[in-house]
Amino acid sequence: MKKLFSCLGAVLLSAGLAATASAQFPDRPVKMIVPWAAGGDTDNIFRPLAPLLQKQLGQPVVIANVGGASGTVGAREAKNSAADGYTIYAVHDYIHLVHYAGLTDISYKDFEPICLVSATPSVLTASPKTPWKDWAGFVADAKKRPGEITVGATLGSTSHIFPASVEKAAGIKLKYVSYDGLAPRMNAILGGHIDLTDSNLTQKGKVEAGQLKFLAIASEKRDPDMPNVPTLKELGLNIVYEVVRGLMVPKGTPAAARAKLADACAKATAEAEFADSMKKQGTRVSFLNEKDYAAFLDKIDGENKAIMADLGLMKK
Amino acid sequence: MRLGRDGIAGLIGLAISLLLLPQAFGLPKLPIVPVGPGFYPTIVLVFLGTTSAILLVQDVLAQRRAGPAAAETPPAPPRAYGLVAAAFIVVAGYIALLPLVGFRLATVLFVGAFQYLLEPPKTTQQWILLTAIAIATSVVAYLVFERYLLVLLPRGAWTGW
Amino acid sequence: MLELLGSGVFTILQWKFFLPLFLGTLAGVIGGAVPGVTITMTIIVILPFTYGLEPLAGLAAMTGVYVGGSAGGLITACLLGIPGTPSAIATTFDGFPMARNGEPGRALWLGVWASFFGGLLGGAFLILVTAPLAAIALEFGPWEYFSLFVLAMAMVAGLAEASLVKGLMATAIGLLITVIGTDPIGNALRFNFGSEFLSAGFPFLPVLIGIFAFAQIMADVEKVRDPQQTEGVAAVGQPTLRISHLAIIWEILSRPVLLLWSTIVGIVIGVLPAIGGSAANMMAYDQAKKFSPRPEKFGTGVPEGIIASESSNNANVGGSLVTIMAFGIPGDAVTAVMLGAMTIHGIQSGPLFVSQNAEIAYGIYAAYILAHPLMVLIIGLSTIFILKVTAVRLAVLAPVVLVLCVIGAYALNNTMGSVYVLLLFGVFGYVLVKAGFPLAPLILGLILGDQIELNLIRAIMTDANPWLFLTRPISGGLLLAAALSVVFAIWQHLRHQQRISEADADF
Numbered sequence: 007m008k009k010l011f012s013c014l015g016a017v018l019l020s021a022g023l024a025a026t027a028s029a030q031f032p033d034r035p036v037k038m039i040v041p042w043a044a045g046g047d048t049d050n051i052f053r054p055l056a057p058l059l060q061k062q063l064g065q066p067v068v069i070a071n072v073g074g075a076s077g078t079v080g081a082r083e084a085k086n087s088a089a090d091g092y093t094i095y096a097v098h099d100y101i102h103l104v105h106y107a108g109l110t111d112i113s114y115k116d117f118e119p120i121c122l123v124s125a126t127p128s129v130l131t132a133s134p135k136t137p138w139k140d141w142a143g144f145v146a147d148a149k150k151r152p153g154e155i156t157v158g159a160t161l162g163s164t165s166h167i168f169p170a171s172v173e174k175a176a177g178i179k180l181k182y183v184s185y186d187g188l189a190p191r192m193n194a195i196l197g198g199h200i201d202l203t204d205s206n207l208t209q210k211g212k213v214e215a216g217q218l219k220f221l222a223i224a225s226e227k228r229d230p231d232m233p234n235v236p237t238l239k240e241l242g243l244n245i246v247y248e249v250v251r252g253l254m255v256p257k258g259t260p261a262a263a264r265a266k267l268a269d270a271c272a273k274a275t276a277e278a279e280f281a282d283s284m285k286k287q288g289t290r291v292s293f294l295n296e297k298d299y300a301a302f303l304d305k306i307d308g309e310n311k312a313i314m315a316d317l318g319l320m321k322k
Numbered sequence: 323m324r325l326g327r328d329g330i331a332g333l334i335g336l337a338i339s340l341l342l343l344p345q346a347f348g349l350p351k352l353p354i355v356p357v358g359p360g361f362y363p364t365i366v367l368v369f370l371g372t373t374s375a376i377l378l379v380q381d382v383l384a385q386r387r388a389g390p391a392a393a394e395t396p397p398a399p400p401r402a403y404g405l406v407a408a409a410f411i412v413v414a415g416y417i418a419l420l421p422l423v424g425f426r427l428a429t430v431l432f433v434g435a436f437q438y439l440l441e442p443p444k445t446t447q448q449w450i451l452l453t454a455i456a457i458a459t460s461v462v463a464y465l466v467f468e469r470y471l472l473v474l475l476p477r478g479a480w481t482g483w
Numbered sequence: 484m485l486e487l488l489g490s491g492v493f494t495i496l497q498w499k500f501f502l503p504l505f506l507g508t509l510a511g512v513i514g515g516a517v518p519g520v521t522i523t524m525t526i527i528v529i530l531p532f533t534y535g536l537e538p539l540a541g542l543a544a545m546t547g548v549y550v551g552g553s554a555g556g557l558i559t560a561c562l563l564g565i566p567g568t569p570s571a572i573a574t575t576f577d578g579f580p581m582a583r584n585g586e587p588g589r590a591l592w593l594g595v596w597a598s599f600f601g602g603l604l605g606g607a608f609l610i611l612v613t614a615p616l617a618a619i620a621l622e623f624g625p626w627e628y629f630s631l632f633v634l635a636m637a638m639v640a641g642l643a644e645a646s647l648v649k650g651l652m653a654t655a656i657g658l659l660i661t662v663i664g665t666d667p668i669g670n671a672l673r674f675n676f677g678s679e680f681l682s683a684g685f686p687f688l689p690v691l692i693g694i695f696a697f698a699q700i701m702a703d704v705e706k707v708r709d710p711q712q713t714e715g716v717a718a719v720g721q722p723t724l725r726i727s728h729l730a731i732i733w734e735i736l737s738r739p740v741l742l743l744w745s746t747i748v749g750i751v752i753g754v755l756p757a758i759g760g761s762a763a764n765m766m767a768y769d770q771a772k773k774f775s776p777r778p779e780k781f782g783t784g785v786p787e788g789i790i791a792s793e794s795s796n797n798a799n800v801g802g803s804l805v806t807i808m809a810f811g812i813p814g815d816a817v818t819a820v821m822l823g824a825m826t827i828h829g830i831q832s833g834p835l836f837v838s839q840n841a842e843i844a845y846g847i848y849a850a851y852i853l854a855h856p857l858m859v860l861i862i863g864l865s866t867i868f869i870l871k872v873t874a875v876r877l878a879v880l881a882p883v884v885l886v887l888c889v890i891g892a893y894a895l896n897n898t899m900g901s902v903y904v905l906l907l908f909g910v911f912g913y914v915l916v917k918a919g920f921p922l923a924p925l926i927l928g929l930i931l932g933d934q935i936e937l938n939l940i941r942a943i944m945t946d947a948n949p950w951l952f953l954t955r956p957i958s959g960g961l962l963l964a965a966a967l968s969v970v971f972a973i974w975q976h977l978r979h980q981q982r983i984s985e986a987d988a989d990f
Contacts, residue, residue: 035474037474037897039897043826043827043829044827044828044829046829049829050829066472068472068474070474070896070897071827071896071897072896072897072898073896078683079683079896079898079900080896082679083897083898104670107670109665109670156944156945161352161354161355161668161669161670162669162670181944181945182354182944183941183944183945184355184667184668184669184937184940184941184944185941186667186937187831189831189833189835190831190833192835193621193833193834193835194624196621196834196835197621197622197623197624197834199624199625199941199945200945318353319352327918327919328649328918328919330918331652331918331919331920332652335652335655335656338659342659342674345673345674346673346674349666349671349673350671352668352669352671355668355669355940355944356943356944356947357940357943358671359666359668359669359671359673360673361940362662362935362936362939362940363659363662363673363674366655366658366659366662367659369651369654369655369658370652370655370656370658370659373648373651373652373655374652376648377646377648377649377652380646380648401705401706402704402705402706402707402708403705405704405705405707405708406701406704406705406913409700409701409704409881410697410701410906410909410910410913413885413906413909414906416885416889417889417899417902417903417905417906420889420893420899420902421899429886432882432885432886433882433883433886436878436881436882436885437878437879437882440704440707440876440877440878440881441707441876441878455879459882459883459886463886463887463890466532467531467532467535467890467894470535471532471534471535471536472535473531473534473535473890473894474894474897475890475893475894476893476899476902
């Protein structure tokens with residue numbers, strides 16, 4: 007009985023508070039939806055961010071991994087959450103890709119951008135069992151054996167789009183094999199079951215141990231930690247491919263809550279501690295505020311649409 | 323023709339596989355995958371269909387051999403199937419209530435109701451015990467999971483609690 | 484390696500890992516001892532707690548459950564004549580007669596110390612073999628994995644007691660469940676009938692929890708008003724549990740061949756995917772009887788029977804852990820839940836696991852080893868208490884377990900969707916059990932479904948030549964073994980024409 011009363015009380019209280027909630031936002035834990043499993047690349051980037059956001063917001067930021075169906079389950083969960091600022095959605099380029107692949111009707115337009123957090127340059131990586139020493143060797147071999155060199159990729163996702171853009175720009179033909187996620191791709195490439203894959207600088211240790219070969223990095227400039235790896239630009243391919251990750255909230259979230267979150271995000275991403283943990287993820291901090299992030303999203307949405315159409319992966 | 327338990331199961335399995343097979347053929351193919359998304363489901367469905375058909379045939383043969391007389395199974399101990407059905411309904415009710423009234427309240431109601439179902443309390447003391455267990459389960463689970471382990475539990479849309 | 488193991492032991496001895504290990508072992512011993520609560524069930528109940536813990540703490544707790552559970556079954560097997568888990572069935576054959584002959588303490592402690600030694604020998608195997616096996620696993624391409632899974636399914640379906648056809652059909656049902664939803668290669672929607680709920684597919688853990696938890700609890704609910712069931716069995720002579728441990732240990736160690744052979748049987752069955760402890764103890768018991776100079780005495784309370792059964796079922800745990808840690812393939816429902824827990828924490832098991840996550844891998848080894856003395860200690864201190872716990876009323880146990888199952892499903896990805904799946908498959912699993920289908924092949928189909936498809940399609944995408952499955956030596960050998968095991972199962976079923984009475988449920 008007592009429980010019932012206190013629960014009724016809570017309803018009345020929350021109704022009464024609704025008007026003033028925005029002023030005091032946040033007054034309870036904030037849930038951050040990461041649409042992939044814990045320990046994945048995306049999770050590894052947002053997990054160190056959560057405590058830093060928490061410090062700014064003064065309330066716990068709890069990560070909820072809502073995985074499944076190429077991240078679309080999490081997207082739906084985020085879209086259907088109450089637009090009160092207590093649910094934030096951690097996102098990367100996949101939101102554009104799955105939309106154009108026809109996997110979901112949800113698009114980035116169903117959300118309000120908060121901030122861009124990070125950018126992870128893709129690195130074209132080769133198996134130790136391949137005969138090539140460098141990029142030139144690879145291209146020469148690929149031209150000799152069109153359609154025979156195998157690439158492990160999550161079909162229709164960033165790990166597929168990146169080698170596909172390379173394939174197109176270099177005028178070669180590759181064969182794709184479905185390997186979902188970086189860990190299975192690493193097993194396969196170390197065993198020599200695939201020749202190539204998209205990875206990132208987190209695999210640096212294996213390259214130094216001679217287990218893997220980095221052929222080229224898709225960033226603007228060489229990475230200071232791996233100065234021997236050439237950029238695709240140097241090699242004459244105009245490709246910069248970075249997986250970018252940011253935070254969004256469901257459409258209709260009050261402006262005051264958004265401002266508070268955006269402010270917290272700006273301060274959290276500026277901390278040296280965050281830069282350090284990003285470095286371990288082969289990633290650089292790349293902050294954009296609400297307005298710039300919105301413009302940036304419009305831009306990459308167009309680019310992704312073009313690539314998907316190019317690859318014949320677009321759902322009509 | 324009489325059908326036993328296995329025969330019915332075989333018939334259902336066969337029906338499912340025949341129903342889904344045309345769907346498996348109709349799935350769209352991706353240009354870069356040599357076999358479409360229907361390839362593996364087709365194998366599984368054929369596997370299911372074959373085993374179901376064998377089970378069905380085995381059962382029909384067994385029934386014919388045994389004749390109607392042997393269909394009488396040895397007396398099984400009485401089983402409270404009504405109680406099982408009621409238990410499933412109580413669980414379904416709990417799951418339906420979770421997103422509406424939230425974990426804490428729904429759990430008290432559920433643990434109470436389930437105990438009542440299996441062993442209806444007779445004395446006041448038993449009622450008190452039942453209520454205490456129901457409330458304790460809810461409170462302890464909430465404190466341990468949401469407060470201590472930071473594992474979020476369902477909140478109620480009606481109560482926000 | 485010893486250095487890593489040493490640091491693993493020091494890590495686990497820290498309070499934040501040791502406490503979960505202790506509580507896990509305790510829960511395992513109790514869950515193993517309570518008839519009707521299996522190790523799988525115990526680990527399912529423990530699962531939601533591990534979500535909020537550090538990965539190693541959660542895994543330590545689960546390792547404790549596995550070790551404790553494999554031993555706990557012997558308490559009720561020896562003292563009440565009811566196996567607490569299926570992996571202690573063979574323990575009742577000689578344990579209970581021995582107890583009834585006035586030596587309950589000897590029966591109990593023979594079992595405990597046999598579990599201890601068998602488990603530790605299994606642990607030595609685990610630590611020595613996992614890394615070399617992982618190196619071999621790395622050479623496994625999609626063809627080899629596909630063939631390995633086919634072999635696992637063939638073996639499990641063949642073990643199904645009721646009928647081979649039903650075992651195979653249960654496997655097919657398990658596979659079909661994994662097909663529903665988004666296809667794992669190109670994300671095409673399959674068999675979703677336009678429903679958004681079905682498009683996400685059925686997440687593995689809620690399905691598994693639903694099938695196991697409900698099939699078991701509802702089977703108990705059926706019998707709750709049955710007077711025979713509620714009376715229970717009186718424990719035999721608790722007062723004489725005191726015993727000379729040195730004498731018991733000597734009784735076991737003076738039979739090194741028996742101990743080693745039973746341990747090897749347990750390990751081998753553990754390594755083979757999907758067979759598990761319930762087969763290990765029966766097989767080891769059988770072997771012990773065959774090689775014994777006095778087979779006619781088996782079943783009257785001879786120590787050999789207890790030693791064979793208990794050393795094999797704990798060694799089996801070590802073997803199962805090898806398979807998940809080297810191949811990333813769960814051998815049974817218990818290790819499937821462990822693997823699920825690892826995935827939730829973002830740890831990918833597989834050939835690279837030991838080298839990339841050495842700290843966690845050696846932590847698991849250390850937890851495994853430390854769980855054994857803990858198990859002995861717990862049983863030693865609390866046998867009487869545990870016997871009391873076995874009498875807890877279902878009316879209290881069932882709803883609490885179900886609440887934990889609901890939390891386990893919900894917190895998995897924070898959606899009610901998983902909870903609906905839990906209920907759906909709870910009903911489905913119960914109906915299947917009532918229709919006489921074995922659950923083990925069904926679960927295996929569920930565990931392996933996605934992986935079979937992925938590896939099949941990967942093989943085709945890498946090289947379209949279908950003969951590679953047969954011409955690649957490892958793959959061909961595995962497929963041959965699969966074919967042989969089906970032929971063997973058919974032959975055995977024909978030989979035992981007289982129908983074996985169908986078990987109530989096969990866990």
